[in-house]
Amino acid sequence: MSTTTAIPAYRNLLRAARIAFQGDNRVLTAARISIRDGFRANASLTPSDPNLPGAIKHAQEVASILRQNVVQGKMEGEAYKLRIHKDTERGDNDTIKMPNGTKVKIDGKTCSDK
Amino acid sequence: MFRTALIRSVGAATAAASRATITRPAVARRVVSAIPSARFAPAQRLGAVRMYSAASGLKKEEVEGRIMGILSGFDKVNDPSNIKPTAHFANDLGLDSLDTVEVVMAIEEEFSIEIPDKDADAIHSVNQAVEYILNQPDAN
Numbered sequence: 001m002s003t004t005t006a007i008p009a010y011r012n013l014l015r016a017a018r019i020a021f022q023g024d025n026r027v028l029t030a031a032r033i034s035i036r037d038g039f040r041a042n043a044s045l046t047p048s049d050p051n052l053p054g055a056i057k058h059a060q061e062v063a064s065i066l067r068q069n070v071v072q073g074k075m076e077g078e079a080y081k082l083r084i085h086k087d088t089e090r091g092d093n094d095t096i097k098m099p100n101g102t103k104v105k106i107d108g109k110t111c112s113d114k
Numbered sequence: 115m116f117r118t119a120l121i122r123s124v125g126a127a128t129a130a131a132s133r134a135t136i137t138r139p140a141v142a143r144r145v146v147s148a149i150p151s152a153r154f155a156p157a158q159r160l161g162a163v164r165m166y167s168a169a170s171g172l173k174k175e176e177v178e179g180r181i182m183g184i185l186s187g188f189d190k191v192n193d194p195s196n197i198k199p200t201a202h203f204a205n206d207l208g209l210d211s212l213d214t215v216e217v218v219m220a221i222e223e224e225f226s227i228e229i230p231d232k233d234a235d236a237i238h239s240v241n242q243a244v245e246y247i248l249n250q251p252d253a254n
Contacts, residue, residue, distance in 0.1 A: 006211075007211055007212075007215060007235070008231055010212055010215050011215050011219070011231065011234065014215070014216070014219050015219075018219075018223075032216075036212070036216075039212055040212070043212075
């Protein structure tokens with residue numbers, strides 16, 4: 001495995017898991033084991049292997065999903081209280097269904113328009 | 115203490131005022147003029163006695179012990195008896211590059227700091243880790 005790209009990806013992924021599952025030791029441990037197993041499975045890839053960039057990209061994408069799209073919720077009374085942190089992706093009505101940050105005005109009308 | 119004394123003097127002054135109505139205007143002036151000094155004087159006193167705790171620098175032996183404790187709880191280490199203050203992660207403890215990343219992350223958590231990637235890449239042995247932690251003022 002190419003250490004120059006895999007090591008930062010591994011560290012990034014572990015950090016992302018730590019942010020996403022903070023304080024939840026059971027899930028955090030499971031995530032770490034899963035991350036480790038995923039990297040071990042590809043440990044035999046050589047730096048020139050054509051599958052390597054894809055594997056690294058996969059790791060980086062998992063990390064960004066963990067950072068941006070996973071939110072912890074805790075039941076408080078009858079509602080879940082969400083722990084939204086600074087990396088959590090926040091969309092608005094115009095952008096929420098658009099991938100890759102593309103923006104589109106859905107209607108352009110406001111509530112006061114009839 | 116100052117405040118108690120002030121309240122007591124104001125109380126005495128109003129008592130005196132009720133006894134001798136003729137002195138009331140003078141007493142009222144005194145009370146009014148006393149209020150600003152009551153607001154500012156305690157603050158100055160507090161400023162003089164406010165204390166900050168000194169940075170509680172970590173001792174080398176303590177850092178070494180905690181890092182070796184992390185390693186002894188790490189199941190990939192080839193032999194716990196190899197964990198020494200000078201042990202190299204790869205050469206002495208049989209850890210590969212992924213294990214080293216995990217150890218450095220565990221050290222981050224232990225000392226509540228975040229080690230930037232380029233510094234983390236440079237930590238390959240127990241004494242390098244100890245040295246890095248000792249140079250971090252935020253480590254605890």
